[in-house]
Amino acid sequence: MRAGTCAWNCGRGGSPLRYANAERSMAALRTLRFPSCLAFCRKHVNSITGRSFAKCQARFLSSVTERDGLQVSHNSNTGVVTLSMNKPPVNSLNLEFLQSMHKTLGEIQDDQDCRAVILTSGLTNIFCAGLDITEMYQPDDKRLREFWTSLQDMWIRLYSFPKTTMAAITGHSPAGGALLAMSCDYRVMAENFTIGLNETKLGIVAPTWFIDLYVGILGQRLSELALQTGKLFTSEEALKVGLVDQVVPLNDVIPTVEKELSEWKIPALARGMTKDVLRRIYWRKLQETQDVDTESFVFLIKQEKVQQTLGLYLQSLKNKKK
């Protein structure tokens, strides 16, 4: 089936498509997300399925797909896609999850009917626990390189994303989790969680491209203090220093982001170009040095001292339960 063609044969968008089975047609209509056809199709929905239009419309307006730890919900009414990380126990970023995020973001970027993305978590109390530490502890060389390259690629895509991105931070968000949130255009965080770059606490160093974002948001002095001490800001502190834009009760996070998005009625081209002007220097800097960045990451991670500290940190996480 050709994307952009109305499954109801309303005359918009190309050659007629006919389906013997009305249910299949409904599914096609939802997949195509062709809201401008809704009015035209009202008549067909009623006559073919016998179902009330409102019922069909509700199903049409929101399509949900789930794949590789990610849930993608598309609201065709608002043009907003909610990308929900759903990889228990803590949404840690391992190789496969990073690849999945990269691929999914690419698909959302190409989706003509999507104007904005809400990045959030489907897990209780956790937005994202950052990089999967087990990828860096006693690693296989080839996989370690692939892991880092996937993180770079995913970040470049998210940070340079042409559509509006908002983070709905519904739980803790350390290190790589903070990177995801900071890469969005706007951040709403739930009360009583923590966020920040705590890498030094693990005996590792935040890469320069993580640090660039921090300095851009917090300023030089505060970044120096927070980065050296590996500080995790409480939600309320994060609001004070500008790391997040709003702090609200947990249940209000998504509605607050949705409201904020509805108020961003800015011409898309002007907004997108402005974002690009502000951000391109950072992602291009990484893009131009990706190989060197990967080699220094691999070299540093394999240092005996770093391995020892990572091992102890992993153990301390496991010991928490005892």
Ligand SMILES: CCCCCCCCCCC/C=C/C(=O)SCCNC(=O)CCNC(=O)[C@H](O)C(C)(C)COP(=O)(O)OP(=O)(O)OC[C@H]1O[C@@H](n2cnc3c(N)ncnc32)[C@H](O)[C@@H]1OP(=O)(O)O
């Ligand atoms: C001088 C040398 C320079 C070297 C420089 C090299 C450059 C390296 C750059 C790397 C940049 C790194 C970025 C990162 O993101 S590192 C990861 C940082 N993340 C954290 O510190 C978070 C750790 N986790 C927590 O604090 C808590 O788990 C959390 C608050 C997120 C949730 O707490 P909760 O109590 O709900 O859950 P548990 O702690 O019981 O965890 C459940 C299980 O999940 C495992 N876990 C948690 N976090 C991670 C993780 N990030 N990676 C892998 N696994 C994780 C945890 O061990 C539990 O596992 P078990 O159920 O098996 O016990």
